[in-house]
Amino acid sequence: MPRIRVNDIDLYYEEHGQGRPMVFLSEPACDGEVWKINQVGEFSKDHRVITFDYRGTGQSSKPSIDYTTKMFCDDLVGLMDHLGAEQAIVVGHSMGGRVAQLLALDHAKKVHKLVLASTGAHYPLTKGLPLKIIKEMIEWGYEKYERNHTILVGWTDEYVKRHPEKIEAYLKVRMHNLCPVEFYLRHLIARQSHDTSQRLKDIKQPTLILVGDGDRNMTSEINHRMSSEILAQGIPNSKLVLLPNERHSYFFSNPDLAHKTIREFIAE
Amino acid sequence: MPTVRTNETEIYYEVHGQGQPFLFFSETACSGEIWKLNQVAEFSKDHMVIIHDYRGTGRSSKPSIDYTTRMFCDDAVALLDHLKVKDAIVLGHSMGGRVAQLLALEYPDRVKKLILASTGASFPGGAGLPLQMCKEMIEWGYEKYVREHTIQVGFTDDFVRSQPERLEAFFKVRLANLGPVEFYLRHVLSRQGHDTSGRLKDIRMPTLVMVGENEGDPKVVMTHRMSSDVLAKGIPNAKFVMLAQQKHNYFASDPAAVHKVIREFLRN
Numbered sequence: 001m002p003r004i005r006v007n008d009i010d011l012y013y014e015e016h017g018q019g020r021p022m023v024f025l026s027e028p029a030c031d032g033e034v035w036k037i038n039q040v041g042e043f044s045k046d047h048r049v050i051t052f053d054y055r056g057t058g059q060s061s062k063p064s065i066d067y068t069t070k071m072f073c074d075d076l077v078g079l080m081d082h083l084g085a086e087q088a089i090v091v092g093h094s095m096g097g098r099v100a101q102l103l104a105l106d107h108a109k110k111v112h113k114l115v116l117a118s119t120g121a122h123y124p125l126t127k128g129l130p131l132k133i134i135k136e137m138i139e140w141g142y143e144k145y146e147r148n149h150t151i152l153v154g155w156t157d158e159y160v161k162r163h164p165e166k167i168e169a170y171l172k173v174r175m176h177n178l179c180p181v182e183f184y185l186r187h188l189i190a191r192q193s194h195d196t197s198q199r200l201k202d203i204k205q206p207t208l209i210l211v212g213d214g215d216r217n218m219t220s221e222i223n224h225r226m227s228s229e230i231l232a233q234g235i236p237n238s239k240l241v242l243l244p245n246e247r248h249s250y251f252f253s254n255p256d257l258a259h260k261t262i263r264e265f266i267a268e
Numbered sequence: 269m270p271t272v273r274t275n276e277t278e279i280y281y282e283v284h285g286q287g288q289p290f291l292f293f294s295e296t297a298c299s300g301e302i303w304k305l306n307q308v309a310e311f312s313k314d315h316m317v318i319i320h321d322y323r324g325t326g327r328s329s330k331p332s333i334d335y336t337t338r339m340f341c342d343d344a345v346a347l348l349d350h351l352k353v354k355d356a357i358v359l360g361h362s363m364g365g366r367v368a369q370l371l372a373l374e375y376p377d378r379v380k381k382l383i384l385a386s387t388g389a390s391f392p393g394g395a396g397l398p399l400q401m402c403k404e405m406i407e408w409g410y411e412k413y414v415r416e417h418t419i420q421v422g423f424t425d426d427f428v429r430s431q432p433e434r435l436e437a438f439f440k441v442r443l444a445n446l447g448p449v450e451f452y453l454r455h456v457l458s459r460q461g462h463d464t465s466g467r468l469k470d471i472r473m474p475t476l477v478m479v480g481e482n483e484g485d486p487k488v489v490m491t492h493r494m495s496s497d498v499l500a501k502g503i504p505n506a507k508f509v510m511l512a513q514q515k516h517n518y519f520a521s522d523p524a525a526v527h528k529v530i531r532e533f534l535r536n
Contacts, residue, residue: 128396138409
């Protein structure tokens with residue numbers, strides 16, 4: 001099992017394929033496994049795809065300390081240095097997109113092109129654990145919350161009705177190895193405190209901003225449609241692409257469209 | 269049912285006895301019912317005892333908005349106005365003691381004497397929902413959390429072992445009035461957001477600061493022992509009393525000793 005020691009933790013990672021490095025960063029409290037459902041197969045054909053488990057998730061260490069997106073970014077920097085991976089295409093989904101922004105800002109040379117998928121620069125009001133999430137986790141229990149929330153946020157009602165077996169296939173990966181709730185909460189706090197809203201103009205790399213046109217769920221005061229538009233307005237060299245009839249988890253429900261959009265952007 | 273409409277909220281209250289008004293504020297997310305276990309009978313002998321249910325608890329309204337200790341304070345002032353009570357002895361336990369401090373600061377004419385029981389002026393570094401509490405509520409469930417947490421924080425091992433029937437009598441009242449979890453969380457947020465630490469010197473009335481000798485929740489940054497010490501040092505006219513072999517819920521576990529301390533303070 002490939003692991004490296006970085007910033008006093010063990011970080012689990014995988015590499016697939018050869019070519020220009022392409023790093024994938026997943027949503028909060030989600031390990032790197034989800035990328036193996038579709039993206040690793042597609043992009044490892046002609047890229048050196050790098051996935052890893054954030055601290056607090058999967059097979060990486062889980063120290064009981066405060067987490068920040070800066071810390072996740074520093075872990076990734078340690079990994080890229082270890083692998084000698086420079087000038088990578090960096091794809092960040094949801095919280096992963098916040099980590100990707102920090103990498104593009106603080107380690108600009110490491111980022112060739114940036115894909116910010118269903119993410120944002122900040123939560124202006126809620127800095128701690130959002131009440132709505134905690135309430136639902138207490139009322140439903142952790143696992144049921146994660147199931148319900150993933151479905152509600154991830155896909156349209158129509159998709160859920162028509163493809164129950166696909167939803168189960170995704171949840172099998174997502175729920176397997178679900179991290180202890182403590183680390184889910186630590187990831188949420190990291191996400192809520194992230195703020196790159198004043199630094200977007202300094203992101204100089206070509207940037208693709210992807211968002212499902214129906215990604216409107218509110219866990220606190222801002223949804224991904226709104227926050228993607230803020231990114232598109234703030235990042236100079238950016239392009240916003242709305243994916244029709246999609247919510248948050250199109251990497252799984254519509255990989256062909258997501259891959260086509262990303263490949264067109266890489267080819268530009 | 270006696271209620272007063274204030275700030276678009278119905279506040280349930282009860283009045284027992286006659287004499288000098290004596291207003292009680294209970295702990296976080298706890299209705300006024302708790303005072304009927306011991307204190308109402310004792311102090312209504314020679315006082316007009318006023319108890320009420322905070323917004324979000326018991327029989328009062330439960331609007332789904334952000335709560336603050338200032339809001340609880342203003343609800344109580346509206347109640348005093350409604351009852352045509354000019355001034356009162358004000359006792360606040362735990363979060364209730366934070367509300368009582370605000371009442372003493374914002375409406376000093378309404379507070380004859382102040383009793384701050386196991387409370388504090390602020391939670392250092394503590395805005396937002398505490399991670400440890402959220403984790404335990406999610407893992408254990410809401411009711412079990414309140415039960416376990418109250419036992420751990422509220423009662424000594426010796427009391428739990430030797431007085432199970434009194435412990436159950438307490439929980440019968442405490443858990444019967446447990447509001448929906450949303451409002452427990454809203455109360456916790458208001459408590460965490462409270463800060464009178466820079467204003468203690470402006471509390472001018474005679475003040476009794478009480479705390480149990482064995483209070484010290486290992487999970488919190490600042491224990492009630494420490495925060496009571498801050499109050500006793502910061503409030504000019506304060507008297508500090510440590511209750512021997514007690515934890516947080518001495519109003520239930522040793523009412524005779526507590527009543528004696530309060531009566532001595534009221535006499536002087």
